[in-house]
Amino acid sequence: xxxxxxLAFGYLLYLPxxxxxxxxxxxxxxxxxxxxxxQFPDGIDKPLAWTVGVxxxxxxxxxxxxxxxxxxxxxxxxxxxxxxxxxxxxxGVGYASHLVADSxxxxxxxxxxxxxxxxxxxxxxxxxxxxxxxxxxxANIELTSFFAFELALVATMSLVFVRRFHRYRAD
Numbered sequence: 001x002x003x004x005x006x007l008a009f010g011y012l013l014y015l016p017x018x019x020x021x022x023x024x025x026x027x028x029x030x031x032x033x034x035x036x037x038x039q040f041p042d043g044i045d046k047p048l049a050w051t052v053g054v055x056x057x058x059x060x061x062x063x064x065x066x067x068x069x070x071x072x073x074x075x076x077x078x079x080x081x082x083x084x085x086x087x088x089x090x091x092g093v094g095y096a097s098h099l100v101a102d103s104x105x106x107x108x109x110x111x112x113x114x115x116x117x118x119x120x121x122x123x124x125x126x127x128x129x130x131x132x133x134x135x136x137x138x139a140n141i142e143l144t145s146f147f148a149f150e151l152a153l154v155a156t157m158s159l160v161f162v163r164r165f166h167r168y169r170a171d
Contacts, residue, residue, distance in 0.1 A: 001101045002141075003039055005150030008157035010038035010097035014090060015160065021086065030090040037094020040071075041102075050133050056125035059102060059117035066119065068095055105146060 001009070014034050044062035049055040061067055072092040079088035099118065106114040116123040132140075141147070 001098075001104075002147075002150055003042065004154050006038040006042070006098050006101055007035060008150070008153035009101045010034055010094040011157045011161065012153065013097045013100075014093045017089060017093065027086065029084065030086045033087045034090035034094040037091040037096075038098050040091075040095050041098050050131060057117065057120075057128055058131050059128075060120045060125050063099060063102065063117045064120040065099065066122075068099060071095065 011031075011034060041062040042058070045055055045060055046058045049058045049060065055061055062071075072088070072095060075091050076085075076088040079085060079091075103115055103118065106112065114126045114128075117126050
């Protein structure tokens with residue numbers, strides 16, 4: 001999934017929590033933490049694998065649920081200390097939604113061998129082969145049905161966000 005798709009998917013998954021909290025979970029700080037969480041795994045793994053070459057794959061260390069548990073746990077402890085639980089929840093939802101989104105196509109295609117990134121390093125890196133670079137990935141964008149789905153998620157997120165933003169300004 002592309003960065004904008006991860007952001008939209010994470011935001012839409014976060015909305016039920018926000019609504020349940022009566023909108024108080026929609027602080028700019030929480031929304032910023034959500035945005036960072038949705039990009040966090042790729043922000044760590046892609047540069048370290050594709051540019052520096054210290055990780056075996058662009059989906060390894062930060063894409064592991066083991067790393068997720070540690071990072072979100074530390075985030076929760078820090079945020080609880082400063083009475084910012086919604087911020088830690090937002091970051092955690094964003095981070096977890098990234099892993100779910102990266103898994104969806106493999107699950108739907110029954111390509112379970114590609115899901116080993118979820119427990120890296122216990123089962124090693126996924127068998128992706130040469131993953132290329134940032135430039136090669138962006139140069140090879142294709143309008144597939146999944147890409148169209150991502151754009152639909154972004155459009156939905158944008159409409160919901162703008163509507164909610166105007167509601168908050170009116171309050």
